[in-house]
């Protein structure tokens with residue numbers, strides 16, 4: 546079973562429970578990643594819809610310090 550944070554929308558990318566809530570992704574790409582401040586985790590709020598958003602999601606995946614942004618294929 547994939548260990549996703551709650552609230553991930555269905556689709557290719559998701560945030561794993563390893564997320565340390567550094568907020569890098571939701572601050573740099575807030576259209577794709579959301580932050581649940583109360584519970585302390587990020588999640589994919591919208592899957593990439595075009596090439597630009599896909600590149601942004603890939604970039605956040607590479608930069609995530611906890612390796613928590615996963616590309617499920």
Ligand code: SF4
Pocket residue numbers: 560563564565566567568569570571587608609610611612613614
């Ligand atoms: S960059 Fe990674 S660790 Fe930081 S908030 Fe996003 S998913 Fe969590």
